[in-house]
Amino acid sequence: MQQSPLAPLTKKTLSDIARESLSRYIGQMLNAGQTKLPSEVELARILSVSRTTIRRALTDLEGKGTIMRIHGKGTFINPNLNQMKLDLYTGHDYYQLIRKSGFEPGVKVLSRVVQEASPLQRSDLGLKEDDQILALNKVYYADEKPCLLCINYFPQTLYDWDTLSDEVLEAFPFELIQEYAGIRCVRDSTEITTAGGNEVMAYTMGEDLLQCDSLLILDSIYYDNNNTPVFLSKTYFNTDYIKFTMIRAIEQI
Amino acid sequence: MQQSPLAPLTKKTLSDIARESLSRYIGQMLNAGQTKLPSEVELARILSVSRTTIRRALTDLEGKGTIMRIHGKGTFINPNLNQMKLDLYTGHDYYQLIRKSGFEPGVKVLSRVVQEASPLQRSDLGLKEDDQILALNKVYYADEKPCLLCINYFPQTLYDWDTLSDEVLEAFPFELIQEYAGIRCVRDSTEITTAGGNEVMAYTMGEDLLQCDSLLILDSIYYDNNNTPVFLSKTYFNTDYIKFTMIRAIEQI
DNA sequence: AAGTGGTCTAGACCACGTC
DNA sequence: ACGTGGTCTAGACCACTTG
Structure with a gap:
């Protein structure tokens, strides 16, 4: 009855990869004291993906409380991120x-x-x-x-x-x-x-x-x-x- | 200092409207004892919107616990919907x-x-x-x-x-x-x-x-x-x- | 093979905020 | 006027399920 112990079948989507990349980037930004992320079109260009994919990654991060998006202004790191421990x-x-x-x-x-x-x-x-x-x-x-x-x-x-x-x-x-x-x-x-x-x-x-x-x-x-x-x-x-x-x-x- | 008491500025997106329409439809389905929704392309055709818009509406309903989507099979009304009172x-x-x-x-x-x-x-x-x-x-x-x-x-x-x-x-x-x-x-x-x-x-x-x-x-x-x-x-x-x-x-x- | 949901793209237009 | 995020479209391809 036991299944193969190998390979938990990791299957990442492009937006998953983008999200992880953004997470790392945000960690560096925090260390550098920055709070404003590049614009969505800019991020899409940098990561060579469509804006839709970037937006999906950003939406995930927003849901986790990592970032906040403000219409017309930009995307920002949640200033209370350190307090946001568990969701x-x-x-x-x-x-x-x-x-x-x-x-x-x-x-x-x-x-x-x-x-x-x-x-x-x-x-x-x-x-x-x-x-x-x-x-x-x-x-x-x-x-x-x-x-x-x-x-x-x-x-x-x-x-x-x-x-x-x-x-x-x-x-x-x-x-x-x-x-x-x-x-x-x-x-x-x-x-x-x-x-x-x-x-x-x-x-x-x-x-x-x-x-x-x-x-x-x-x-x-x-x-x-x-x-x-x-x-x-x-x-x-x-x-x-x-x-x-x-x-x-x-x-x- | 008081603002105009008029118009709470309702501004609905297409997917909001689609979601509400789907909600009503789901209510009728429940009364009729049905559990499986039409496919996404079918819904898009019926409501005359793109599949993306339908998917956004369905994603909202899925988040609220109204429906469940199963890859390869279809979209179904959550059988425990009556117990899902508050989110x-x-x-x-x-x-x-x-x-x-x-x-x-x-x-x-x-x-x-x-x-x-x-x-x-x-x-x-x-x-x-x-x-x-x-x-x-x-x-x-x-x-x-x-x-x-x-x-x-x-x-x-x-x-x-x-x-x-x-x-x-x-x-x-x-x-x-x-x-x-x-x-x-x-x-x-x-x-x-x-x-x-x-x-x-x-x-x-x-x-x-x-x-x-x-x-x-x-x-x-x-x-x-x-x-x-x-x-x-x-x-x-x-x-x-x-x-x-x-x-x-x-x-x- | 056919049907379904999941992901991704490129592009358009809109709404909000700033200058 | 310009840059930003928010919405929507049409279409493509992939992954899963069923017959």
Whole structure:
């Protein structure tokens, strides 16, 4: 069932390459104390691509909060860039999240339990009654202090999870799913709620791992490219360590 | 100082119109039990626009979670559309937010206080020492139960706020700022954190208005089109009433 | 092979800001 | 008047899915 461990099939578009090139350029500009980027036509000429491609790259960077475009004036580096640490939209990779927040990341598998799927989980995953799921509890550390708790719910039928060691299960769930079940997840649907700090104790054998009075919760359903639900995840963030930031355009009426 | 109350300057692009038309069409499809949209070239032909314009409209709808596109197969209505109530990216209008959550919205001004700006507020707003701000506390109701608390911080110099009644101040801060200060805000920078339920009591005269053990906090800085900070807002959400949802694409490595 | 969405191009025109 | 970003077009080719 295992796929080839080779080649995660990197396939970059021209605008991806342009975006990365622009990112590097912006880093140099910051060091040089500059704030205004060349015009779009100028960038297109320099990089030898069409203006459309440049605009796509710039739109991506704008969405990430790296730059700001002002109609009639130009494109500028976001002056608050240093404060813009994490955006929700690329918040899947907890290791990067913790590192970008300025801490040294770590992870440990707390427990793995095969259990009956709840009615809501059955509905989310399209399971039948009596179907079982593997609940995988992981805690992530920032500078060796627990900062987030993540629970993944995999359908038991996806793979024979017992054969995998804790070390393997510490990887990202996407990678596990792709590597061992041969399924590639391409999107998720995530709900944002909160909870009191004591809610996670049930998952940590009564131990108050995340010592804070409130938690940010992201509840996600992950889908493959056929829009079939693959697995669930529920993550509790201590927002003392992990602060998400975003740039929002205000819709004019 | 007051601007003309006429004409909020609606200016729709072709893709905006196409998006709205598609939205209505999708509503009809849902009633008819259909899930697959016509192809992009077909839609472009029907609406007499270029495929680029259609794709822009579809990309907007995809970002809002209305539709899902599958390469090689087609464009489909998101089967979970009914559950996708609120997205963070259009979360400025609390009245709509509450209504979309299935409640009847209401609002009340709790208090308005002129006070010294804190060092952080001065930094965010580019104020000088000793500059004062107006702190405007508002509570929003869902079916007459308090569900969110919003505090706006306006620089005192923007307008003579004392001349405005509580009823006027119940409007959206953008509208206030545009109407009375003649400034149009075009974007914000927002940080997401959480707090225990008792944190808001300081703003509500000791009364526990939002009765819950944890709160979602959005801290925003609003900017005009010159990227100048205009005002701040801090909003506490009771996530029992207001649940945000989002669709995220997973970056392939 | 046919149909679908994804990317890219070259060029046009518009709207906004500055001089 | 000029430079900038914003929108739109028509057409080409590519990548994925299905028959």
